[in-house]
Amino acid sequence: xxxxxxxxxxxxxxxxxxxxxxxxxxxxxxxxxxxxxxxxxxxxxxxxxxxxxxxxxxxxxxxxxxxxxxxxxxxxxxxxxxxxxxxxxxxxxxxxxxxxxxxxxxxxxxxxxxxxxxxxxxxxxxxxxxxxxxxxxxxxxxxxxxxxxxxxxxxxxxxxxxxxxxxxxxxxxxxxxxxxxxxxxxxxxxxxxxxxxxxxxxxxxxxxxxxxxxxxxxxxxxxxxxxxxxxxxxxxxxxxxxxxxxxxxxxxxxxxxxxxxxxxxxxxxxxxxxxxxxxxxxxxxxxxxxxxxxxxxxxxxxxxxxxxxxxxxxxxxxxxxxxxxxxxxxxxxxxxxxxxxxx
Numbered sequence: 312x313x314x315x316x317x318x319x320x321x322x323x324x325x326x327x328x329x330x331x332x333x334x335x336x337x338x339x340x341x342x343x344x345x346x347x348x349x350x351x352x353x354x355x356x357x358x359x360x361x362x363x364x365x366x367x368x369x370x371x372x373x374x375x376x377x378x379x380x381x382x383x384x385x386x387x388x389x390x391x392x393x394x395x396x397x398x399x400x401x402x403x404x405x406x407x408x409x410x411x412x413x414x415x416x417x418x419x420x421x422x423x424x425x426x427x428x429x430x431x432x433x434x435x436x437x438x439x440x441x442x443x444x445x446x447x448x449x450x451x452x453x454x455x456x457x458x459x460x461x462x463x464x465x466x467x468x469x470x471x472x473x474x475x476x477x478x479x480x481x482x483x484x485x486x487x488x489x490x491x492x493x494x495x496x497x498x499x500x501x502x503x504x505x506x507x508x509x510x511x512x513x514x515x516x517x518x519x520x521x522x523x524x525x526x527x528x529x530x531x532x533x534x535x536x537x538x539x540x541x542x543x544x545x546x547x548x549x550x551x552x553x554x555x556x557x558x559x560x561x562x563x564x565x566x567x568x569x570x571x572x573x574x575x576x577x578x579x580x581x582x583x584x585x586x587x588x589x590x591x592x593x594x595x596x597x598x599x600x601x602x603x604x605x606x607x608x609x610x611x612x613x614x615x616x617x618x619x620x621x622x623x624x625x626x627x628x629x630x631x632x633x634x635x636x637x638x639x640x641x642x643x644x645x646x647x648x649x650x651x652x653x654x
Contacts, residue, residue, distance in 0.1 A: 318367035320355050321453055322481050331360030337452055338400045338477045339515055351510075354398035354416060354450040365416035367454045368423035370394040374436050378631055380444050380472050381533045381565050381604055383614060384651040385491040387624055388631035391470065392438040394429060395445035396455065401474055401508040403497060404574040405535060411446035429458040430465040444472030444493070452481055459488035475519035476511050482519055491529040491652065494520055498542065499549045507540055517553065524558055529652050533565035533604065536589055537581045540569070547589040551596035560598050561650035566590060568605035583609070600650065618647035 322336040326343065335342045335350050342350040344357035354366045377391045397419060399412040406412050424432075433441045441462045448455045448471060459469045471485070472493040486492075497511060498504045504511030523530045534550060536542045547566065554562055566589050568581040586603045590611055593601045599617035603609045607628035614624035614636075621644040623636040633653075635643040640651045 317358070317363040317365065318453055320362040320364045322478070323355075323362040325360060328360070331357070333357050333360065333362045335362055336478055337449070337481055339512060340400060340510065350400075352398050352400040352447075352450045353413070356416075364451060364453055366397045366419070366451045368425060369416070369419050369421070369451070370396050370424055370454075371411075371421065372424070372432060374438060376631065377440060377442070377470070378626065380442055380470065380493060381567065382470060382472075382491065382493050382531050383565070383602055383612075383624070383626070384531065384563050384600065384649075385470065385529050386440055386468065386652060387614075387633060389440055390436065390438045391440045391442045392433040392436050393442040393444055394424070394448075394458070396443065396448045396451040397446060398450045399447035399474070400450060400476060401447070401497070401504075401511055403508045405507075405537075405540070405569050405571075406573045407570070408445050409573040424458070426454070426458040426461040430462040430467060433462055433467050434465060438467070440468045440470050440490075442470040442472060444470070447474055449473055449477050449481070449485065452485065456485050456488060459485070463488050463490075474508075474511070475516040477519065479518065479522065482522060486523065486526050486528060489528060491531070492523050493531050493533060494523070496532055496534045496550060498540075499546055499553075503541065503546075507542075517557065520558060530558075531563045531565065533567050535567045535569045535581075536585055537569040537575075537578065538585060539575075539578055543585060544588040544592040548592045548596060551593040551598050555597050559650075561600070562598075563600040563602060563650070564593055564598055565602045565604040566593070568603075570605065587611075614649075614651075616642040616645060616647055616649065618642065619645040621645070623649065 326334045331346045340351050349356045443455050468490045470491045471489045475494045497508050566586050603611040612626040625632045638653050640649050
């Protein structure tokens with residue numbers, strides 16, 4: 312591999328100069344790597360005693376509505392320029408983009424984008440929001456940070472869609488250049504993370520969510536449900552209670568229908584009945600904004616005022632209609648403040 316074409320990674324130490332062994336500190340796996348070894352994410356590699364990012368600038372690009380990123384209360388219905396990076400530190404059995412998440416970076420073909428080009432494409436497309444998502448963007452930490460910084464300087468809003476399983480220091484740094492975060496929770500305990508994603512830690516993801524709130528960044532949370540994952544209404548009850556007591560009941564919770572993909576091709580999509588039971592559980596706990604996601608035209612994809620119950624935003628499979636919420640983020644009927652960003 313041509314070392315001159317690669318970008319040296321940050322957040323690592325040389326722990327044995329003689330043997331040229333390095334340790335990555337980007338995520339909690341803290342991979343210790345000998346020369347020519349890649350981390351668990353496959354995106355970072357020890358080359359002659361230095362750690363390099365193998366995916367700096369590598370991404371695919373698309374334009375879509377923000378709702379496609381499972382984000383409903385941050386500039387609803389706006390166009391989003393999304394950059395999907397490569398590789399992930401988790402290996403979720405239902406991954407819908409495994410061709411991005413589990414690829415050997417040496418096999419990646421296609422374009423590389425500089426941080427300036429990212430902002431340029433966002434502005435040229437007329438997008439208000441730039442999103443780093445689909446696969447796990449923080450594996451390409453240095454590039455996402457650099458591109459997010461330039462994009463914010465150019466007046467774009469930045470959305471990060473992540474599993475949140477990263478160390479505190481890099482997470483603190485990236486949040487300086489982010490306006491909204493979608494955290495994809497996988498399970499509510501370590502056994503669930505191990506079963507579904509071959510690793511992970513809910514408590515560490517919870518620390519990430521608390522950090523986002525401390526920095527007053529818009530936060531939404533999602534979890535994929537399916538009886539075969541042991542993610543059901545009881546799981547949602549525990550997660551909803553955590554959100555209410557440890558974060559705030561204002562945060563939107565997305566209950567996402569699983570569609571067969573990757574290692575779950577033998578399963579059927581999540582039953583609507585399970586999603587509706589989970590919805591009622593989260594509502595009973597006291598969350599104010601709960602969504603059934605990935606089920607076209609479901610009534611619980613709409614936004615309702617938690618005070619008066621008026622329908623504020625209507626969503627269909629094809630469009631989102633802002634109806635009864637002001638630009639100041641208040642219900643038009645009762646004037647209650649809504650946890651939403653519109654300007």
